[in-house]
Amino acid sequence: MSHKTLLRTGPLLPGGASPYGSLGLPGAGGLALPSGFTGRVVARSGHKIAGLTWHMAPDGGACFPDGDGWIYVSNSELPLLGGASALRFRADGSVGDAYRILSGTDLNCAGGATPWHSWLSCELGHRGRVFECDPYGARAGRPRLAMGRFKHEAAACDPERGVVYMTEDEPDGCFYRFRPGDWGDLTEGTLEVLCSSGRWRVVPSPAALLQETRHQVEDARHFDGGEACHYAGEVCYFTTKGDTGLWAYDAQTSTLDRLCEGVRAITAAPSGDLYVARETMQIDVIAPDRAVTPFLRLEGHEGAELTGLAFSPRGDRLYFSARRGRAEGHTFEVTGPFRG
Template identity: 30%
Template sequence: MDTDTPLIARRRLLKAAGLGLGMAGMGLTPVGQLLARAGSSTQVHAGYGPLQPVRDLNTGLPLLQLPEGFRYTTFGWAGEALAGDIACPGKHDGMGVVRAHGDVVTLVRNHEIGGETSGSFTPPGATWDPDCAGGTTTLRFDTAAGRLLDARPSLSGTLVNCAGGVTPWGTWLSCEEIVLTRGQQLQIDGAVHTMKQSHGYVFEVPADGLSSAEPIVAMGRFKHEAATVDPSTGIVYLTEDGHRRAGFYRMLPAVPGELLRGGRLQMLAAEGAPDLRRGRRQGERLKVRWVEIEHPDQGADSDSPTRDEGVVAQGVAGGGSVFTRLEGCIYGDGRVFFTSTNGGDASCGQVWAYDPGAELLELVFESPDPHVLDYPDNVVLSPRGGLVICEDSAQPVQRLYGMTGAGGLFEFCRSDVVLTGQGGFTGDYRGAEWAGACFSPNGRWLFANVYTPGFTVAITGPWRDGLI
């Protein structure tokens, strides 16, 4: 698939084919039942059995606890040399598999860097704002040998690259989760920096080479979180991580598969429900319309009480509905599923589903208690019909959870990262968030990131249908 020309890739988009659809479509057929069952009968499940310390095949350290029979290797650590003898940045966040060629998979990984003075780590052609140190790295992993082949920079000069999403044509959409305006001053490490470019955009990163570092302005300038593409239409759906109020958006591209050629940005409006943050009933369905965003580049931090004139304000003025802290977003089973990290009456999280064909929005799950589910972050669907949930909570130890097709929750992996100088890091990192979970196309490897000190894990073992 890596030999496709851009024209063929665009045609495959419209035919619901191509690698991105393959990655988005693995195991998605039962997703509606998965989430609905989770809402009605969430229960503790045995999963793969009890967890036990397992040594990393790379460092020899017992960094994770996993069920019996599972093994893992770490790679892409912060500080390690990338191609060109550039130190790998840290704060490993969202990630996706954008290509598979034989046994080799290509991953693009976000680095959620904001307040650092090091500046861009890519050449000028792949840099948006030279004083800014966020961006992406691209890694190739050999699934047969279980090892990293190479790692290189692919985008920089951005800020707070949080999540994003894989496209059906085999690229990565990297999303900035901050809004700053060109000329605005920001204090970083005691020094004042003046932004040479505005921030709050989405950037596209190819599987090969470097990103053009051109912002996709039509996707808006706001606190972006995740993105997903409907492969049958090329429409891109986007979440906003606004603490006070957030919108759910879609971008209708002028040319599907060519996002830099522009399009129309719209915000979801649920009829009769302007506020979806609290007081909703699980299982309720709401008719949807879409509000035009006339000025997608009119960015402002929607969480600031004094600067609320941005994209979300435009949507609300047109009747758009507000959520709180929207995070993960994925297309599957003919619907777009997205999460609100702290939504719901218990402020523990909601899962919503939008049906483009019926123009309906459904609250398919709302956590009633933090002991059921609390502050889920990145999520990925397994080819075996289950769901992997990355934890980003205030708990002292962070976990990867599994959810079965029948709605049973289980703990699959527990962080045990305590370092005493290894890789130049010392400290207890068990409370660092998990992020960027994604599967290899054959489903044999689960990749995920430990945000701090910053490394990627590849986990394999005796997977079973019905679990993850």
């Protein structure tokens, strides 16, 4: 079932029966899960994992195929020492390797995976950059400066239109899209901003040397702290942390809809379900029929934020981190009978 059903059939419907049943008592790491699901901590900030000291402040993440295994990539939202690291999983779910894929960058918050299996790591600092990284660790990360210099939060690729959507973490931040000259090569292209009219207009100076990108186009539409971003089924979903909103931009009809409040991070499962991290240390599932029900609850991590939601390539494992500010964090894996 298409994600468009989620967007076009009316308001979200909180409550009702969960597709996975009620949550059980908290278990390993404080996870309360439905019957049939198990959870574990796969990495913890400051602790060794496969020879690597896992980074502080884990934030945005994504999974990539790797033979009969897979890779989970995670950003580090630390000043000056941010970057990103990767966990390589074997077919049986054990961690076979851990390594850095980006170092020496600033406040790497969220990002996004590309269809050609690279990771876009976004810097949150003033005039932040987007770095294209190799999750397999064979090539050094490269800045993609044509994608603009601003407080980058997240990115999401739209292969149907050959563009990359991006959010901006400012109280009056904008929603952008980058149109590369050649799809698959992000070194050159055109940066555009969504306007109040619903149209996209070119940002005159993406380098923002004299004027910030969000102030260069008079009719640009502004959002209260753009945050997570995910594209699925011709819809780009993004969140705004200032008002905790979940938005849906329908790329086919060029329409924007605000779906609900109280959401910080988001991903999609192969089934068409959306998984959204709440401010209440809970992850909910939003089914294609717009029913909203709890999927998991995390206890014993008061004051933390849930980040980096991502499904393994087969869709049978969900990864996320719980982090306290720009300090320690725990990276979790949940395994079970997710809907296909």
